[in-house]
Amino acid sequence: MESTPGQRQHQQSVQTRLFYRENSQLYGSTAGAEIATRNQHHNIIPALKSSSIVGSGKSELRDESHRSIGFAVLCGPACGSRIVVVGGPLIGLIAGMALTVASGPVSKSSDMCSKGYYILWTLFFLQFFTCVSCLFEDQIGKFDWRQRYIGKIRFAAFDAVSGTRKILVATEQNVLAALHPKSGNILWQQVLEKDESVQHMHVGKELVSVSGGPRVHVRAWDKTNGLLAWEWSLSQQQSARARWAVDKGRLYHVVPLDGQLEVSAFSLESGFDLGSRRLAAPWTAGGAYDCVLVGATVVCVTQHSFYWTSLADGGAFAEVPLASFDLTPAAVPVLSGVGELAFSLRLPGKQTVFLMGDKGPRAIHEASATASLLATPFDSNIMFKLENKPDSSALQVSAVSLNTGVEVDEYSSTLILGSKFSPCTLTAAICIKDECAAVLSGDDHTISFVNIPGQITWTREEALASIISTEIIDLPVSDLDAAIESEFGSKQEDLGVATGIVGMVMRRLTSQVMQIKVLAQTVLGLVQPASSSGPSRASLIRDTFGLHKMIVAVTSAGKAFGIDNLRGELIWQIQLPRFAPLHVGKSPVVPLYVLRTTSHVPFTPLCAILGKDRLTGEGLAVAFEPIKGLVLSSDALGYKVQQVMQLPHPDDEFLRGLVVLDDQLKVHAYPPESKANAIKQAASLYMFTTWPAKGTFAGFSFAHSTKQDLVATKVWELQLPDGPDREVVAVVGKNPTERVNSQGRVLADRSVMYKYINPNLIAIISQVSDSSHKYILNMYLVDGVSGAVVHSATHKRARAPVNVVHSENWLVYSYFNEKMRRTELASFELYEGKSRSNTTAFSSKSNSVRPLVEQQAYIFPSTVDTMKETITEKGITSKHLIMALPNGNILELPWMFVDPRRPTVQTGEMRDEGVIPYTPELPIPPDAIINYNQTVNRVRGIHTAPSGLESTCLVLVYGLDLFYIRVAPSKAFDLLKDDFDHFLIAAVLLGLVIASYVTKKLAARKARNQAWK
């Protein structure tokens, strides 16, 4: 039932105190008994060395649980926290053995066996004393990995001046970073605020960034280590056409006003306002112009003429008609800067490169309109030209001399990308003594480094910084297991083998021949990779404990990845051109479904994602094989997707198709062949959808589907009352794969409170503002099938950001309390009561029980970026909340801490039940930070998936960075520690057996001798 062994251990964990001593050993203080670990060679990781670990806000809990648990608590294995226990039983065994050794040889007993009980008892007893625990230095990265990303390049520059060469970049994700030119590794990075977009980057003595708005921050960063050198800020009006330039220690800001251009100058280092001038520019009036800053010259173009002036001396604009360059554009051309001296004028069909001189622009070269151009800095006078050739999946790099405008053949090279091709632009280029290099930024968010002439040296997949949805998928079984499975599989006719006795015998024999073959190969060391697609694929086989899985990640960059969860290697990637995410409100979503799992050999596993066409906005569905990353079909749906749902039951081929509701409320099946299966299940199929902008929620029944067509009939509809600034901030259902093991909670009087477990329950949180209270947050629990409002509650003076976790019979969400100016967690728990309304099957329609609601709120000492509950295979293990905090920490908070039944006054009953007493403020203990010192920046989502072990849950945290770890909420009760010494324990057991036989013999001889006396 509810109090699993794991949960009991939780209570015990809280009073195990950790001490750090100078000699780098870890001591567990357990009520006076201090036992050192045997792992003296380990060093404790630096995160633990902080003195804050000692008595980290746990003392009051310790007192309480100390009382409550009594003898067993002396020293329960500290569980739930990441930084935990090593090697209890072993020390117990050693100690037990010492006792045995002490007593054994002198024993004159003839009956050694009667001692066995005592020894075992001693072992059992002593293991309680040895519960020291920690994450050791050599365990870093053993169960977890982190990958850092920076996002798509916005600005890039080479730093060839300071000691080590590096590439300095500013990205769309507002990250400043330095990359190593040899490997592409991040040397340093500075993550700016989420809404502080980088407007300009200049590399001089320091890296200068201009970011944010309307309050603009000008910052200088040390190029070698990324430390902030100086900073100042100014308030500027926002304009998409504002331009920044740095020249000779001055920062210029050019803003168009009606009929004028305002040029403001600032001292770069001090921020001193050097005054602003307004230049008459009557041609800006209609807005039909474009401007670019070339060095310290502002160059503008209208449909007829060039205008330019120097920012430094600030004379009036000089004018040159475009006709003098034989250009007669039909519309206003687009200007783009090409390095410090040149710019390009883009017209439909072609672009012309102009070199900016004292006498005005001079045309030097013509290129195709799609080519990306970039002049190298310093005196090399070379401009690189990059042309995308989608037909041959290649990039053509060539060089043009700025002096002559002629192509330089020696730098010409063709980069063939194959299936990874995506259009690229040049973002930085450099030439040092005939050695040239360039940084390319792809439309698929890649960053590539090219040696010119030469090939791409490295590529960073920055699309992984913008993951939208992920799924963790089981790997397929090995060929051998697949053969066994097909031998006992039920779908025999599909395998093309005759059924009946003969067929069975044949299949048996063939599979056994195969097993013998594999055995022989293994023995002879002849094992070949099972799959033909390369060596890395061979290892992609399901392991015994189901810990090795495949992470499928879909990004907003139109790219999907397959990632090995053990190491974080990219196994495959697929390009999804034209694919764009759907949107719910402002947030992008990509529904990702596993249509067929990997368990159904010989059918290929199948995943599907839904998005929209970048151009038409109509639905786009892509079906792919998730292990090898093969796109099987990419279908334009021809309608806009409103809602999608997966069928609850698979068809004969184990395919669970999707039911898609379009914006005209027509129903479609995807893939189309699963329509028959959908129609078969239609009578019991309901769909829930929402229009957040209108505040409408509706439920549909498919009962009216005919034999040919799926028909959706609206059967219920809710309408949130109109209010000022009404906003639906969260609609959260339960994880459909979740299993609830315990149906109730055992109370102290041994009666059971049954949980209200409604898989169709949906939590809706909306925010409205009110004249008297600034914001009001309303929470509704709605049954997604019947449309009944099961519970509703209102928070006065509370507002978003809201993060919701909805699982089993409870709901936890964080919100901001405006009155107290703090983040709080509200926790709800639903119970049916002391009897079950329906013991056999749950039905939303016949369920009119109003659940009993337990509720409680807690102060959380940090804001929450996102949170998620852990999930395990059978749901026996207790639940923890995985919370991403804005400081880059990932907190694992046991749900027990937010249990709404925590009593203010601890009564005996509650103590027996194992509920900890109420404290209004929740702790953030440092040892519950599962990513120890590995900061995870700007987390957007957390995905949890069960492993094959009941104790273990796989967690993937994604955002700017990727972090993967496995957690064991109730400790790894079904897994031996990885440093468990099998050899020693076997030796000890063997020794004991031998010793008992020897002593038995000796005792028998002694008894015989005595008898002769």
Add this chain to the structure above:
Amino acid sequence: MNSLGAPGVLLGIAIFLHASYLGHSYLQSEVDYDGQLSIDLQHALDDTPESAFKSRGSIDIRSIRSGFVDIDQDVIAPEDAAKISALRNGVYRLRAKVTTGSGKKSSFLTFVDGCSLYESGLSDILTVSLDHSGHPMAVSLSTTKGVCDGSTVDAKTLRMFNTTVLISHMEQAPIPDTSAYIQKLEREKEARDRGETKDNRSFFAKYWMYIVPVVIFVLISSAANPEGAAGNAGGGR
């Protein structure tokens, strides 16, 4: 619908009680608003996607605070009663058009399984859920018969809806209970200052430091001194 039939007027008073566990029952009485709602009910008696909704009656909620309700529903014509019996394999849909005291209109749709409506003998429960300001956000229908068992009811009971109206107010969400916690701490501190902290730990928790050495001692001595037992055994022989 036969509008000539005498209107059946039922008066139902329903106050929604939320009894939470551990006995602290909570009566939603501190509603700082009051208002009237008039609900116009329309139902679909054909189980087809395009079926027409026809009037079923109206409900006047005179006061959402007290839950004083005035129900006015028409007598069901025999052909409609037959349709309701025929709905046993389908769903019965009800549209509620709510007009608030201030004249705001909103429309809601709800349904029950036709069989449960039929088997309950048209005893249905209409729950009107209100938001924090007393505006309706949902109207949902349920019946007194939870699970259909295929029983038949007397045709006479299908003459009139026996409707109960429940008004469900929004509850106040919890807030962190700091004051009670501080009071508890203060009480404990006072008790400690007076020196009368009641040690309510269990026996083992209190005296484990004495028990454990004794147990160890007993164990070691019994393990180290086995020939005593053996000798006794020998003596007994």
